[in-house]
Amino acid sequence: MSAPRDKSGRPIVVVTGLGVVTSLGAGKKDNWSKLTAGESGIRTVTRFPIDGLKTTMAGTVDFVSVDPISSTGLTERLAKMATDEALEQAAIGGKADFPGPLFLAVAPVEVEWPQRLEIGRAVGKTEFGYDDILRVSGGGKFSEFHHRFMFGSVASHLAETYGTKGSPISLSTACASGATAIQLGVEAIRRGDADAALCVATDGSVNPEALVRFSLLSALSTQNDPPQAASKPFSKNRDGFVMAEGAGAMVLESYESATARGAKILGVVAGCGELTDSFHRTRSSPDGKPIIGCKRKTLADAGLEPEQIDHINAHGTATPENDKMEYNTTAVVFGDHLPKIPVSSNKSMVGHTISAAGAVEAVFSLLTLEHQRIPPTINYDVPDPAILFDVVANKARDARVTAVMSNSFGFGGQNASLILTREPA
Amino acid sequence: MTEPKPSSAKEVWITGIGIVSSLGEGLDAHWDALNEKRVNIDDKRFAPYIVHPLAPVSFDAQIPKKGDQRQMEAWQRIGVYAAGLALDSAGVKGNTEILERMDMIVAAGGGERDIAVDLAIMNAAAKGNSSPGFLNERLMNDLRPTLFLAQLSNLLAGNIAIVHGVSGTSRTFMGEEAASIDAARIALARIESGQSDIALIGAAHNGERADLLILYEFGDFNLTEKYAPVWQRDGKGGFALGSAGCFLVMESREHAEARGAKPYARLSKVVADLAQRKQPGAVTKSLETLWPKLGALPDNGNLITGATGIEPITSEEKAFLRQHPGYAVRATGTMFGHTLETQFPLGLALAALSISRGALFPPNDPTGLEVEKPDAPTQIVVMGAGHWQGEGMALVEAIK
Numbered sequence: 001m002s003a004p005r006d007k008s009g010r011p012i013v014v015v016t017g018l019g020v021v022t023s024l025g026a027g028k029k030d031n032w033s034k035l036t037a038g039e040s041g042i043r044t045v046t047r048f049p050i051d052g053l054k055t056t057m058a059g060t061v062d063f064v065s066v067d068p069i070s071s072t073g074l075t076e077r078l079a080k081m082a083t084d085e086a087l088e089q090a091a092i093g094g095k096a097d098f099p100g101p102l103f104l105a106v107a108p109v110e111v112e113w114p115q116r117l118e119i120g121r122a123v124g125k126t127e128f129g130y131d132d133i134l135r136v137s138g139g140g141k142f143s144e145f146h147h148r149f150m151f152g153s154v155a156s157h158l159a160e161t162y163g164t165k166g167s168p169i170s171l172s173t174a175c176a177s178g179a180t181a182i183q184l185g186v187e188a189i190r191r192g193d194a195d196a197a198l199c200v201a202t203d204g205s206v207n208p209e210a211l212v213r214f215s216l217l218s219a220l221s222t223q224n225d226p227p228q229a230a231s232k233p234f235s236k237n238r239d240g241f242v243m244a245e246g247a248g249a250m251v252l253e254s255y256e257s258a259t260a261r262g263a264k265i266l267g268v269v270a271g272c273g274e275l276t277d278s279f280h281r282t283r284s285s286p287d288g289k290p291i292i293g294c295k296r297k298t299l300a301d302a303g304l305e306p307e308q309i310d311h312i313n314a315h316g317t318a319t320p321e322n323d324k325m326e327y328n329t330t331a332v333v334f335g336d337h338l339p340k341i342p343v344s345s346n347k348s349m350v351g352h353t354i355s356a357a358g359a360v361e362a363v364f365s366l367l368t369l370e371h372q373r374i375p376p377t378i379n380y381d382v383p384d385p386a387i388l389f390d391v392v393a394n395k396a397r398d399a400r401v402t403a404v405m406s407n408s409f410g411f412g413g414q415n416a417s418l419i420l421t422r423e424p425a
Numbered sequence: 426m427t428e429p430k431p432s433s434a435k436e437v438w439i440t441g442i443g444i445v446s447s448l449g450e451g452l453d454a455h456w457d458a459l460n461e462k463r464v465n466i467d468d469k470r471f472a473p474y475i476v477h478p479l480a481p482v483s484f485d486a487q488i489p490k491k492g493d494q495r496q497m498e499a500w501q502r503i504g505v506y507a508a509g510l511a512l513d514s515a516g517v518k519g520n521t522e523i524l525e526r527m528d529m530i531v532a533a534g535g536g537e538r539d540i541a542v543d544l545a546i547m548n549a550a551a552k553g554n555s556s557p558g559f560l561n562e563r564l565m566n567d568l569r570p571t572l573f574l575a576q577l578s579n580l581l582a583g584n585i586a587i588v589h590g591v592s593g594t595s596r597t598f599m600g601e602e603a604a605s606i607d608a609a610r611i612a613l614a615r616i617e618s619g620q621s622d623i624a625l626i627g628a629a630h631n632g633e634r635a636d637l638l639i640l641y642e643f644g645d646f647n648l649t650e651k652y653a654p655v656w657q658r659d660g661k662g663g664f665a666l667g668s669a670g671c672f673l674v675m676e677s678r679e680h681a682e683a684r685g686a687k688p689y690a691r692l693s694k695v696v697a698d699l700a701q702r703k704q705p706g707a708v709t710k711s712l713e714t715l716w717p718k719l720g721a722l723p724d725n726g727n728l729i730t731g732a733t734g735i736e737p738i739t740s741e742e743k744a745f746l747r748q749h750p751g752y753a754v755r756a757t758g759t760m761f762g763h764t765l766e767t768q769f770p771l772g773l774a775l776a777a778l779s780i781s782r783g784a785l786f787p788p789n790d791p792t793g794l795e796v797e798k799p800d801a802p803t804q805i806v807v808m809g810a811g812h813w814q815g816e817g818m819a820l821v822e823a824i825k
Contacts (some may be wrong), residue, residue: 049557049558049560049561050558050561051556051557051558051561051562052558052561052562052565053558053561053565054565106599108535108576108577108578108599109535109599110535110538110576111636111639111640113560116543116547117547117550119547119639120547120548120550120551121550121551123551125551126548126551126552127548128544128547128548128551129544130540130544130635130639133547133639134474134635134638134639134642137639137642137643138642138643138645138647139645140645142643143643143644143645145640145643146640146641146643146644146646146813147644147813149640150600150601150813150814151534151535151578151599151600151601151604152599152600152601152603152604152814152815155600156600156699156814159699160701166697166698166699167603167606167607167610167697167698167699167815167817168600168699169598169600169607169611170598170599170600170604171596171597171598171599172533172577172578172579172597172599173579173595173596173597174577174579180596184596184611187615187620188614190618190620191614191615191618191620192618193614208560208561208564209564209568212561212564212565212568213568213572213573214573215565216565216568216569216570216573217570217571217573217574274594274595275592275593275594276529276582276586276591276592276593276594276595277586277592278586278587278590278591278592279587280587281496281574281580281583281584281587282574290592410579411574411577411579411580411583412577412579412580412582412583412586412595413583413586413587413592413595414579414583414595
């Protein structure tokens with residue numbers, strides 16, 4: 001008996017475990033009920049002083065804290081929460097013995113301000129330079145800072161905790177990272193390199209410098225009051241994205257291996273696509289060709305026609321540029337079929353979880369398929385007349401959903417799309 | 426992940442190499458420097474720390490627009506430059522048809538911080554300035570708006586796309602030394618399986634950074650006071666950071682032959698591991714496990730290692746090498762310093778270069794661990810054990 005294959009003759013990749021954490025809560029149940037109720041997780045930042053900031057709200061995960069405080073530490077904690085949930089559902093492998101590789105989307109890491117100021121205090125002077133800092137940095141007093149602020153540290157700890165196999169891969173494709181992590185897992189299974197893959201995307205990096213960096217690039221919404229109304233995808237009065245934290249985890253398996261062990265199949269990653277934009281560091285090519293090409297590659301990879309997509313989980317950041325480009329390119333790809341596709345942006349409620357977004361939104365897309373209900377785009381009160389999507393406005397909508405396209409676009413010309421379906425084609 | 430390759434696996438060739446480092450730029454300059462056993466160190470600028478500074482480079486040659494250069498930090502300029510050299514060397518520079526479907530995996534860290542801004546804030550904080558908005562206000566007022574883009578890990582790939590037009594797919598792996606081992610491993614697997622025809626992989630590192638010295642000083646990894654070749658750093662050991670960029674063009678044999686590309690060598694295998702280093706000897710054991718995965722190897726081969734010089738990892742590597750006494754070993758850290766993500770691609774590049782030039786470059790090691798090997802190499806093992814985690818090996822072979 002030959003193994004079941006997709007239209008291109010490759011192993012079919014299915015999902016057998018899902019986990020998610022956002023500012024709305026921990027776990028699928030909590031997230032799904034709040035998401036479909038149209039609740040916002042965006043609030044005024046209380047983790048650190050907001051004096052002097054232009055943007056003072058974010059989708060912080062405030063119900064989780066780590067000690068010592070660091071964004072990298074929180075990032076790791078969120079990843080573990082999502083992974084625990086996904087592994088419990090998948091019931092795969094033994095304890096600390098996941099039978100496949102780890103692909104982790106994670107924000108770039110660097111020494112953070114609380115630690116930097118701690119080193120500064122250790123110098124013991126009020127006028128000092130880098131030489132003085134170097135003199136107090138060695139000798140083992142701060143050795144944990146080295147490990148904490150290595151780029152591979154989060155993946156290293158996850159690999160050890162869950163016993164994933166081989167060298168764990170930490171990756172960044174900016175705001176498309178979560179989708180890329182899933183894509184790498186899909187490719188490994190399709191090659192036959194692995195029967196299962198753990199794909200995790202995580203971001204706990206709402207800190208003063210991160211907010212300032214995006215602020216200085218004029219990327220963030222400054223509609224601070226009320227915070228829950230700040231993220232306005234597809235609205236005429238949208239003014240930027242809202243930074244947020246969260247994590248998504250997915251256990252991917254070959255259909256053959258999942259059915260052989262009697263695992264419940266939650267959905268299928270039918271297609272992945274990626275196409276780089278070489279136009280500008282932060283802006284899309286005005287003709288939209290790379291994004292259009294990315295979506296078409298994804299459809300081709302899934303072996304689906306545009307007419308077979310019945311929901312789009314949009315990147316929908318609520319920046320003036322992104323939403324316009326996303327509409328224009330989607331209109332080209334889907335043509336006359338576009339009005340029949342309900343479109344929604346989870347970011348209206350959970351904000352932009354940056355490195356985690358692609359996976360968080362893939363989890364929500366699979367929950368959409370499961371519940372046959374599309375979460376709303378909230379704060380959609382003043383539609384942008386130039387964006388003619390059928391936006392799922394303000395209230396969740398029941399719908400027949402068989403195939404979802406989830407899109408992610410990031411700084412550095414990163415475009416990645418996924419197509420998720422309920423059943424193997 | 427350790428199964429033998431299916432018989433349908435495509436042969437993968439290295440058809441382009443770009444190197445820029447403390448020894449110069451390009452293949453001829455590096456070949457000459459290695460044969461002259463040249464080492465370029467600066468022990469004054471960051472004294473008592475030693476670095477291998479980037480040789481003078483005219484970035485205009487690969488990054489013609491000054492505006493592009495201004496948008497990048499040094500690590501990105503080094504990388505974009507080396508990537509351009511690799512594309513030139515593969516004969517695909519400006520070939521839009523190929524570049525638009527070329528896959529790219531970059532192994533990256535991040536860019537340099539604005540040291541002056543950091544220091545001013547740290548000093549003000551030490552003077553007791555701790556009003557709630559102090560840090561926010563200083564960062565809002567003092568950080569250059571575009572600095573973030575010069576620091577972001579995936580923006581090295583982004584800049585390569587913008588400057589050279591490499592725009593098929595773009596992935597950035599992070600995680601120090603292991604990131605580039607995995608970049609080579611995944612690119613090879615994708616081409617072998619037909620998921621990709623041609624790929625650009627590589628990394629860049631600016632070793633002349635005070636903020637990096639501090640990061641590695643936390644773990645007491647920096648070499649201080651006196652330079653010594655890697656195998657001669659007895660006692661506590663240490664690495665001297667090096668500046669370098671190295672990129673490779675890899676493609677399927679069919680793809681290379683169809684466009685008449687001349688190969689340097691074949692990349693036959695890349696394997697990687699994550700040893701749990703809490704146990705002494707874990708690195709030796711990991712390397713022992715990886716070795717047979719390269720296939721049947723002769724007793725008297727060649728091996729290029731990215732050995733860091735730090736302890737006890739370098740001693741654990743030596744313990745592994747002692748099991749293969751017939752091997753001619755070369756440590757790139759002696760000549761190039763430690764270039765983190767760039768060290769493994771550099772090993773692959775020098776292996777391919779040595780094979781294409783019909784000679785392994787001479788030893789540069791007063792301890793005698795490295796020995797002369799006059800015959801033309803047909804196989805070179807490339808090895809890497811990261812300074813804190815990640816082990817890997819590759820096999821580079823002459824084309825049959």
